[in-house]
Amino acid sequence: MVFHLPVLMYVLTNWPPSSHRSPSFRLECMELNATRPDAVVPPVEITLYYESLCPGCRAFLTEQLFPTWILLKDIMNVNLVPFGNAKELPEDNIFSCQHGEPECYINIVEACVLYAANNAAFPVIYCMESSADILKSAKPCLQLYAPFVKWQTIESCTRGEFGHRLMHQNAVKTQALKPAHLHVPWITFNGEYTNEWEDKAMSTLFNIVCILYKGIKPPVCTGALKKLDRSFC
Numbered sequence: 001m002v003f004h005l006p007v008l009m010y011v012l013t014n015w016p017p018s019s020h021r022s023p024s025f026r027l028e029c030m031e032l033n034a035t036r037p038d039a040v041v042p043p044v045e046i047t048l049y050y051e052s053l054c055p056g057c058r059a060f061l062t063e064q065l066f067p068t069w070i071l072l073k074d075i076m077n078v079n080l081v082p083f084g085n086a087k088e089l090p091e092d093n094i095f096s097c098q099h100g101e102p103e104c105y106i107n108i109v110e111a112c113v114l115y116a117a118n119n120a121a122f123p124v125i126y127c128m129e130s131s132a133d134i135l136k137s138a139k140p141c142l143q144l145y146a147p148f149v150k151w152q153t154i155e156s157c158t159r160g161e162f163g164h165r166l167m168h169q170n171a172v173k174t175q176a177l178k179p180a181h182l183h184v185p186w187i188t189f190n191g192e193y194t195n196e197w198e199d200k201a202m203s204t205l206f207n208i209v210c211i212l213y214k215g216i217k218p219p220v221c222t223g224a225l226k227k228l229d230r231s232f233c
Contacts, residue, residue: 038215038216040215041213041214041215042214043074043075043076043077043213044075044076044077044189044190044209044212044213045076045077045079045188045189045190045191046065046076046077046078046079046187046188046189046205046209047078047079047080047081047187047188047191048060048061048065048078048079048080048081048185048186048187049081049083049084049173049174049177049181049184049185049186049187049188050080050081050082050084050184050185050186051082051083051084051085051086051097051098051099051103051107051184052082052103052106052107052109052110052128052129052134053097053099053100053102053103053106053134054084054098054099054184054185056184056185057084057129057184057185058129058130060185060187060201060202061125061126061129061185062126062129062130064201064202064203064205064206065078065205066122066123066126067206068205068206068209069122071206071220072206072209072210072213072218072220072221074218075209075213075215075218076209076213078122080110080114080121080122080125081170081173081174082106082107082108082110082111082114082170083107083167083170083171083173083174084097084098084107084174084184084186085097085098085183085184086098086103086104086107086171088167088168088171093164095107095108095167095171102135105135105158106128106134106135106138107167107170108157108158108163108164108166108167109135109138109154109158110125110128111163111166111167111170112153112154112157112158112162112163112166113125113138113142113146113149113154114166115157115166116146116149116153116154116157117142117145117146117149120145120146120148120149121146123145123146124141124142124144124145124146125141127141127144127145128141138154139151142154177193179193186198187201189201189208189212190212
């Protein structure tokens with residue numbers, strides 16, 4: 001929240017001293033503090049191992065993961081690893097993907113977006129994966145959600161050694177999974193995989209994140225309603 005100077009001065013000069021603050025005023029402050037994430041408690045880490053043209057991966061990312069992150073981004077971190085069931089062929093210095101060459105190219109585009117756009121990358125990838133044509137949407141999605149990254153930067157990354165290195169890193173991460181992944185989407189929670197959690201995440205990821213978070217639950221988790229003063233215009 002940003003206050004303009006006149007507003008800020010009014011708030012400061014009219015702020016009640018502690019001796020004059022009512023119990024309800026103090027309670028409201030306590031409730032406000034309770035909605036903030038606890039800095040000591042680590043956020044829930046959700047890592048999605050996926051491939052860009054897999055229908056199940058796209059559905060989970062767009063219908064569960066992104067909406068949950070929008071609501072709970074203060075208490076969760078999302079890591080995306082585009083590789084999935086692809087295979088690295090070192091002798092030919094190429095990758096082979098389950099859904100063909102287009103998927104390999106989109107995987108590397110998304111890997112480059114994740115690197116270049118950093119914190120803005122997830123909205124870009126959501127925008128791409130929710131589109132009818134993922135590849136055609138890549139440039140406008142980047143311009144919309146990460147305008148500070150030039151499309152030429154992504155193109156250069158996909159064609160160069162650096163993009164290949166990013167995909168190799170994703171291959172190593174995917175192949176290092178224990179237990180080894182059997183399908184995609186493959187979802188880990190705080191670095192661990194269980195079939196039960198993954199199965200529930202397909203329909204109720206929001207609830208799982210709320211359960212796994214060890215700090216004070218935000219109101220959106222508990223269903224707490226904020227009472228508004230009656231006001232009419």
